[in-house]
Amino acid sequence: xxxxxxxxxxxxxxxxxxxxxxxxxxxxxxxxxxxxxxxxxxxxxxxxxxxxxxxxxxxxxxxxxxxxxxxxxxxxxxxxxxxxxxxxxxxxxxxxxxxxxxxxxxxxxxxxxxxxxxxxxxxxxxxxxxxxxxxxxxxxxxxxxxxxxxxxxxxxxxxxxxxxxxxxxxxxxxxxxxxxxxxxxxxxxxxxxxxxxxxxxxxxxxxxxxxxxxxxxxxxxxxxxxxxxxxxxxxxxxxxxxxxxxxxxxxxxxxxxxxxxxxxxxxxxxxxxxxxxxxxxxxxxxxxxxxxxxxxxxxxxxxxxxxxxxxxxxxxxxxxxxxxxxxxx
Amino acid sequence: xxxxxxxxxxxxxxxxxxxxxxxxxxxxxxxxxxxxxxxxxxxxxxxxxxxxxxxxxxxxxxxxxxxxxxxxxxxxxxxxxxxxxxxxxxxxxxxxxxxxxxxxxxxxxxxxxxxxxxxxxxxxxxxxxxxxxxxxxxxxxxxxxxxxxxxxxxxxxxxxxxxxxxxxxxxxxxxxxxxxxxxxxxxxxxxxxxxxxxxxxxxxxxxxxxxxxxxxxxxxxxxxxxxxxxxxxxxxxxxxxxxxxxxxxxxxxxxxxxxxxxxxxxxxxxxxxxxxxxxxxxxxxxxxxxxxxxxxxxxxxxxxxxxxxxxxxxxxxxxxxxxxxxxxxxxxxxxxxxxxxxxxxxxxxxxxxxxxxxxxxxxxxxxxxxxxxxxxxxxxxxxxxxxxxxxxxxx
Numbered sequence: 272x273x274x275x276x277x278x279x280x281x282x283x284x285x286x287x288x289x290x291x292x293x294x295x296x297x298x299x300x301x302x303x304x305x306x307x308x309x310x311x312x313x314x315x316x317x318x319x320x321x322x323x324x325x326x327x328x329x330x331x332x333x334x335x336x337x338x339x340x341x342x343x344x345x346x347x348x349x350x351x352x353x354x355x356x357x358x359x360x361x362x363x364x365x366x367x368x369x370x371x372x373x374x375x376x377x378x379x380x381x382x383x384x385x386x387x388x389x390x391x392x393x394x395x396x397x398x399x400x401x402x403x404x405x406x407x408x409x410x411x412x413x414x415x416x417x418x419x420x421x422x423x424x425x426x427x428x429x430x431x432x433x434x435x436x437x438x439x440x441x442x443x444x445x446x447x448x449x450x451x452x453x454x455x456x457x458x459x460x461x462x463x464x465x466x467x468x469x470x471x472x473x474x475x476x477x478x479x480x481x482x483x484x485x486x487x488x489x490x491x492x493x494x495x496x497x498x499x500x501x502x503x504x505x506x507x508x509x510x511x512x513x514x515x516x517x518x519x520x521x522x523x524x525x526x527x528x529x530x531x532x533x534x535x536x537x538x539x540x541x542x543x544x545x546x547x548x549x550x551x552x553x554x555x556x557x558x559x560x561x562x563x564x565x566x567x568x569x570x571x572x573x574x575x576x577x578x579x580x581x582x583x584x585x586x587x588x589x590x591x592x593x594x595x596x597x598x599x600x
Numbered sequence: 601x602x603x604x605x606x607x608x609x610x611x612x613x614x615x616x617x618x619x620x621x622x623x624x625x626x627x628x629x630x631x632x633x634x635x636x637x638x639x640x641x642x643x644x645x646x647x648x649x650x651x652x653x654x655x656x657x658x659x660x661x662x663x664x665x666x667x668x669x670x671x672x673x674x675x676x677x678x679x680x681x682x683x684x685x686x687x688x689x690x691x692x693x694x695x696x697x698x699x700x701x702x703x704x705x706x707x708x709x710x711x712x713x714x715x716x717x718x719x720x721x722x723x724x725x726x727x728x729x730x731x732x733x734x735x736x737x738x739x740x741x742x743x744x745x746x747x748x749x750x751x752x753x754x755x756x757x758x759x760x761x762x763x764x765x766x767x768x769x770x771x772x773x774x775x776x777x778x779x780x781x782x783x784x785x786x787x788x789x790x791x792x793x794x795x796x797x798x799x800x801x802x803x804x805x806x807x808x809x810x811x812x813x814x815x816x817x818x819x820x821x822x823x824x825x826x827x828x829x830x831x832x833x834x835x836x837x838x839x840x841x842x843x844x845x846x847x848x849x850x851x852x853x854x855x856x857x858x859x860x861x862x863x864x865x866x867x868x869x870x871x872x873x874x875x876x877x878x879x880x881x882x883x884x885x886x887x888x889x890x891x892x893x894x895x896x897x898x899x900x901x902x903x904x905x906x907x908x909x910x911x912x913x914x915x916x917x918x919x920x921x922x923x924x925x926x927x928x929x930x931x932x933x934x935x936x937x938x939x940x941x942x943x944x945x946x947x948x949x950x951x952x953x954x955x956x957x958x959x960x961x962x963x964x965x966x967x968x969x970x971x972x973x974x975x976x977x978x979x980x981x982x983x984x985x986x987x988x989x990x991x992x993x994x995x
Contacts, residue, residue: 472750474742475732484742505864506743532762532868534754535811539725544748547811552758552863560864562747562758570811575765590746 278379282372282412282424290407290428291367296343300335300401308339334396340432340441343397344405368409372426373449381423381449390444402435410444423450470587471543479507482521487591490583493521494559505559526581527598528555535570549573553595567596604883606848608702613836613843614694614991616645616829617956622792622947625719626823633825634663634714635671641827642672646840647708654679654706656696658689658713658950668712679706683851685859687900687981688873689713690951691989695849697830707831713952714825722821724751737859744861753818753901755860756983757810760903762868764812769921771812774902775803776924777937778816778944781899783930785941788967792820793945817902819943826952828959837994844962847975847992848885852876853985860983869918871904874911874979877988882913885990887975889913892990894961894970895935895977896954899942904982909935912977912988931968939968951980958991 298304309319317324318334325333335343376382397403410429415422425448432441474484486493495507499516510517533551540546549565551573565573566582578598585591618640620626620633634657642649649672655665656679665680679700683689690713697709717723732738749755763769782798785791798816806815836843854872856864862872882888889912897905906920914935915923923929929937940946940957947953958976960966978989 471748472741472745473732474746475734475738476742477734477736477739479736480739480742506740532758532765532863534749534757534761535808536748536754537808537810539751541748541750547808548748550747550749550754550758552762552868562743562749562861562863564747575762586746592746 278375279414281375285368285372285409286411288368288409290369290409293404293406294344294346296403297345297347298343300343300397300399300403302333302399304342305333305335305339305399308336308342312336330396330398332398334398335401337391337393337396337441339397340391340393340443343403344432369407369428372409372412376424376426376449380451383421383423383450383452385420385448385450387425387446387448388444389446391441392443393441394438395440397440401440403432403440405430405432407431418448418450419456420448421450421452421455423448469542471590473590479509483507484590486521486523487583487593488585490591492524492526492555492581492583492593494524494555494557495519496522503557503559505561522557524555524557524581526555526593528553528579528581528595530554530565530573530575530577530579530595531560532575533565533573535573551579551595553579561593563592564594565596566594604850604880606850606880606884608695608698608846609848609884610845611833612698612701612830612846613833613994614828614846614955614959615831615836615839615841615843616641616643616647617827617959618642618644619790619826619949619953619956620714620824622790622822622824622949622953623718624792624821624823626716630715630720630825631663631667631671633716633823634661634712634827635668637714637825637827638668638710638712639672641710641712641829644841645829645831645836647829647831649674652708652710653677654681654697654700654709656681656683656693656700656709656711658682658686658693659684660686660689660950661713661715663712663714668710679709683987685981685985687898687950688984688986690898690955690980690987691849691978692851692980692987693952694828694830694846694955694989695851695987697828698846698849701830701832707835709830710827711830711952712825712827713950715950716823717948717950718821718823720823724753724818724821740859740861749861751810752860752983753813754810756901756903757813758861758863759868759983760901761812763903763907766869767918767921769903769906769918771804771814771817772800773906773921773924774812774817775800775814777899777902777905777929778803780924780927780930780936781938781942781944784936784939784968785945788941788946790967791941791946792822793941813901813903816944819900819948822943822947822949824947824949824953826949826956828952828955833994842963843994844959845992845994846989847887848881848990849987850877850880850884850989851985851987852880857985859985862983869907871907871911871982871986873984873986874908874982874988877979877986878912881977881988881990885975885992887990892935892975892977893973894939895937896940896942896958896979897937898951898954898979898981898986899938899944900948900981900983902944905937908979908982912979931970936968936970939966939970951978954978955989958989962991962993
């Protein structure tokens with residue numbers, strides 16, 4: 272006898288058994304809970320809220336929305352929490368048939384679960400004052416099925432809702448699929464990819480300053496130079512403050528300099544940067560100063576006067592900047 | 601600019617002050633705050649809105665002059681002007697008003713500043729979200745923002761590190777400014793930090809925002825509005841309150857000035873903009889630092905309070921670290937500063953609340969009144985083109 276057949280037989284043995292103890296509703300059917308429900312659902316059929324409208328429709332009083340059926344016998348948050356706590360203390364309640372079926376399915380590898388469908392059949396409308404009790408039997412356990420979610424078995428419970436007279440007022444078939452994870456046609460949802468890191472703030476580029484950023488893309492640290500008097504200037508400007516010439520070109524810096532001042536940024540933390548972030552005012556050996564990041568060193572060891580040299584870093588395809596590292600020689 | 605003698609100096613006065621409460625969430629529009637503060641300032645002066653013919657604010661203010669005028673029924677305006685450069689504008693608005701009044705362009709000018717700087721647009725968030733539409737103002741940030749230097753605290757810290765390196769000032773020396781401010785705020789019911797003084801140890805233990813600045817080196821963020829009424833001294837003498845005479849008012853930008861990042865002069869230990877303002881204030885008023893009984897020194901961040909004290913000549917270059925010791929800048933000391941609690945303690949109103957405190961000291965109305973006040977010096981935001989003011993008692 273194959274193992275699958277054994278499982279089939281084991282499962283079949285539970286069909287028709289009571290799934291678990293009967294559950295009594297915490298409260299009789301009542302108007303306040305009905306009101307909460309219709310407000311939450313936005314279903315304002317007057318027969319749920321207005322006695323007169325209900326009588327005009329042929330009911331003795333307001334009636335409960337039929338789909339509230341399960342709400343009347345739910346255990347409530349506190350009871351559920353108590354049961355959970357009891358389980359954690361190892362005080363497991365008597366194992367029900369439903370528990371045993373679930374456990375068998377788990378052991379056979381059908382460890383995932385999804386509720387698939389629920390059919391309700393109503394014998395009569397529920398009215399305030401009705402007291403419900405629900406019993407449940409295991410209606411069926413299917414053979415192994417191949418589904419979109421994976422290979423699994425359907426487990427169906429049949430629930431009967433009875434009133435204070437013991438009459439059946441509604442029945443419900445509730446079906447779940449227990450399946451083997453990762454065996455379905457639809458792959459498990461891919462791990463959400465880490466959001467791409469936001470880019471560093473963009474420099475606003477004008478005819479006055481874009482040469483610097485173009486140079487940086489080519490690994491060059493460029494300084495603006497007045498072609499009339501030779502004065503170097505940074506940040507760039509349209510005219511020379513020394514001789515008033517508007518003519519200029521650029522020279523390439525050696526990239527060697529010293530730290531003139533620096534800060535260690537802690538807050539606010541902008542996602543484009545790593546913190547603590549060292550930003551320094553570098554005095555280049557050519558005499559101009561510029562703001563740049565410092566690399567290859569911890570914040571605690573940065574000092575004013577430290578000799579540094581530039582390397583270029585491409586932060587993204589549009590932005591390259593010099594980053595200064597402790598001088599090697 | 602040289603041999604300065606300003607015609608408005610001594611002939612114009614502040615006649616009214618008004619402010620909303622200072623909060624972290626005003627629950628009303630910036631315009632509402634502006635109108636409310638202007639209304640209160642006019643009531644303080646005893647001037648009807650219909651008599652106002654001039655309005656001045658900051659270019660960074662979001663409340664148009666014409667909306668203020670319409671809200672309060674001011675009628676015709678003959679003078680409106682705005683001052684640029686953020687918190688540097690403060691005393692500059694008073695100078696604009698005084699110039700207009702002295703020149704006969706307007707009779708009553710109200711200066712105002714109102715914002716929801718805490719619940720709305722927070723300056724401390726930095727310029728990261730700014731769309732780089734290319735012009736000279738945005739291109740400026742190309743040298744700082746891509747490198748991660750994004751906030752006012754960070755821009756100031758760069759200069760502070762150098763200042764501390766050169767002068768030997770320590771974080772504790774910066775902390776003494778915060779302690780003085782918070783001591784004064786603690787006895788000012790209008791201050792956000794009313795009854796909440798701090799110790800130097802608490803300053804030192806507060807978290808880093810940007811080294812070398814701790815959290816308690818940084819001013820708070822505030823929702824609120826403040827307005828100041830300027831008119832002629834002659835007119836002011838007939839109004840509700842004793843006039844606060846405008847003895848001097850000046851604007852200044854230094855050599856190679858940048859907006860918060862003047863990093864390219866030989867020396868990174870001074871404030872060229874305040875040097876310019878100081879020279880004009882002393883020249884036009886004929887006063888000296890010894891004539892000042894109390895001062896409101898713009899305190900967005902503590903380091904520039906030290907630098908300003910030096911630029912204004914209250915002490916020598918590099919000596920502020922000693923000047924602020926032993927409670928010298930606290931009530932009862934040689935030069936009590938920021939007796940309202942400053943922007944660290946009372947509120948961050950872009951310095952306008954400091955001008956109001958100067959007026960209260962001149963009137964003898966401060967909750968932390970300094971004895972025998974004759975002259976009060978008030979400064980505006982530094983690190984940017986700035987302004988300053990000397991107010992005097994009418995004798």
